[in-house]
Amino acid sequence: MSDELVIARGVRKGYGAGERRVEVLRGLDLAVERGEMLAVVGPSGVGKSTLLHLIGLLDRPDAGELLVFGSDTSRLSVEERARWRNRRIGFVFQFHALLPEFTLEENVAMPLLIAGEPRRTALAAAAELIASVGLDHRRGHFPDELSGGEQQRGAVARALVASPELLLADEPTGNLDAANAEILFGAFEELHLSRGLTSVIVTHNEALASRCGRTLRLSGADVEVACSRT
Amino acid sequence: MGRGVSVLGFLAGRYLLGLGRRTHVAAVSAISFGAMALGAAALVLTLALLEGFQATIRAQLAEAGVHAELRPRAGRVLPGGDWIAQLRARHPELEVRASSGGAVWCLGGDGAVPAELEAVDTMSRVEVNRVLAARLGIGAGSELTIASPKLVLTPLGPMPMRRRVVVDAVSPMRPDDDRAVVLVPTRIGAALLDLGAPRTVALRAKDPAQAWRVASVVQAEIPKGVEVVSFAELNRPLLAALTLERVMIGFGVALVMAVAALNLLCNLALLAAEKRADVALLTAIGLPASRVRRLFILLGLGVGALGGVLGTLLGGAGAWILDRTHALPLPRGVFIVSHVPFRVTPGAVALVLGVSIAAALLASLAPARAASRRDVLEGLRYE
Numbered sequence: 001m002s003d004e005l006v007i008a009r010g011v012r013k014g015y016g017a018g019e020r021r022v023e024v025l026r027g028l029d030l031a032v033e034r035g036e037m038l039a040v041v042g043p044s045g046v047g048k049s050t051l052l053h054l055i056g057l058l059d060r061p062d063a064g065e066l067l068v069f070g071s072d073t074s075r076l077s078v079e080e081r082a083r084w085r086n087r088r089i090g091f092v093f094q095f096h097a098l099l100p101e102f103t104l105e106e107n108v109a110m111p112l113l114i115a116g117e118p119r120r121t122a123l124a125a126a127a128e129l130i131a132s133v134g135l136d137h138r139r140g141h142f143p144d145e146l147s148g149g150e151q152q153r154g155a156v157a158r159a160l161v162a163s164p165e166l167l168l169a170d171e172p173t174g175n176l177d178a179a180n181a182e183i184l185f186g187a188f189e190e191l192h193l194s195r196g197l198t199s200v201i202v203t204h205n206e207a208l209a210s211r212c213g214r215t216l217r218l219s220g221a222d223v224e225v226a227c228s229r230t
Numbered sequence: 231m232g233r234g235v236s237v238l239g240f241l242a243g244r245y246l247l248g249l250g251r252r253t254h255v256a257a258v259s260a261i262s263f264g265a266m267a268l269g270a271a272a273l274v275l276t277l278a279l280l281e282g283f284q285a286t287i288r289a290q291l292a293e294a295g296v297h298a299e300l301r302p303r304a305g306r307v308l309p310g311g312d313w314i315a316q317l318r319a320r321h322p323e324l325e326v327r328a329s330s331g332g333a334v335w336c337l338g339g340d341g342a343v344p345a346e347l348e349a350v351d352t353m354s355r356v357e358v359n360r361v362l363a364a365r366l367g368i369g370a371g372s373e374l375t376i377a378s379p380k381l382v383l384t385p386l387g388p389m390p391m392r393r394r395v396v397v398d399a400v401s402p403m404r405p406d407d408d409r410a411v412v413l414v415p416t417r418i419g420a421a422l423l424d425l426g427a428p429r430t431v432a433l434r435a436k437d438p439a440q441a442w443r444v445a446s447v448v449q450a451e452i453p454k455g456v457e458v459v460s461f462a463e464l465n466r467p468l469l470a471a472l473t474l475e476r477v478m479i480g481f482g483v484a485l486v487m488a489v490a491a492l493n494l495l496c497n498l499a500l501l502a503a504e505k506r507a508d509v510a511l512l513t514a515i516g517l518p519a520s521r522v523r524r525l526f527i528l529l530g531l532g533v534g535a536l537g538g539v540l541g542t543l544l545g546g547a548g549a550w551i552l553d554r555t556h557a558l559p560l561p562r563g564v565f566i567v568s569h570v571p572f573r574v575t576p577g578a579v580a581l582v583l584g585v586s587i588a589a590a591l592l593a594s595l596a597p598a599r600a601a602s603r604r605d606v607l608e609g610l611r612y613e
Contacts, residue, residue: 086516113237
């Protein structure tokens, strides 16, 4: 099995049409190794989130080749993409961390419920993950009863409940104060190591990015990719 | 399928119940639910009312009218022989009346009216129907003079033959029959008219509930040249009018369901817009678009079908109470019943439930399709 979980070759992606078209990614080449923790940084609008969406099978490249888990993503059916997002990829987003009508425990269990796991099994797995992010006492609370930091930690627990191989986080600390950002990132680091994850984290926080194994810097220039190992 | 439905049921149930303090979604759903319930209740009550009146009319038809008639086929007369007597012997559950007759004038207390005389072989008394009784102002025990077209020579010259009789009873009549009829024994009829062979044989079941079966019971036993006219055929115009009335009024009231379904459609579209971020998140974590579509159809069916069931129960219960308590009285003498009758039938219940489910399903399709096609990334960016 290849050690590279994600391989991008000449990936291009743009939005709009005609004169209003904006090219966001222009021939991106990238490889993410299994077990790696990659930070993606750069100014707004250079395609950090776009890259994450492409890797996370939420979007398709306009051109180029993108392999995830060794498979060409252009050949995956809609159902396969949904199944992989459910089982093999965990997501943490900046907004909408949790579904408001469901308790923290139910939110965390949701990927397993979607996968068809029995409710009891899913809730038991959720409880375990919730405890691992330090929110055991908040299991039965609804999202609006949780702080922003707690909601994001809940989102991390949900992202990992189905034991994915790849964790994708889109500015997970973007809405948090420094203290909560530190707690959340600490949880990321610990779970990344303990679960043998491959993580790609988009962030504006250079200090947190520097704690990742490698940083991918995107810019608006033609040659966009600058990788540095820290 | 079962697993898919279980998580979709979980999601739909929670959205409808409005836990997590997102009560406006539940409130909007409750409005749609109430509208569907009201529509279903209105439809059940209307169908029960129509069925109540129509069942009364059908029962009166069976009570008062002939249940089947044996007539000569076109251009023929009823055959002779003892087949009528045999029919009578084989079917003691039926009243078999061979009759003939013609036009006469009847003279009573209020003047004279043209009438039809029917000489019935099994009758031993004189009856008039309600039309004749009303026109002449007579009743049981009244004297009646029947004048025939046959002339007799009198000292004053040729005069119509007359026969004075005492009315023994006033017979019921079909609701749509406005003929004036006098029924007499054959010997009286023969004295007034040249009767000849019977013109028709009327059949009546002693149990009026069997009216609809009489024609089929005797069908195989009648001689050639005789046709059986069934109860339904005898009353075709009235029964067709009743059916048309039920269809048109039912259709009109079903429009209430259509309005309720449009309300459901609007509310589901609102819900789909409100939940765009949630749907995007669910899609991102692996819920396929096909199941998003099913989720919204389930929401629509949850509101529509449950509203329909509740409305059907309320409408059915309301109809039962109104019928049992005679809560809506009618003026005596104007209507044939003393109160507004309601009758809920299994067919009406099935129809209303079917209409509810179909309306909810149709109302759900467009919002479900829109929700499943919405751009996931746009939903995730939506703040």
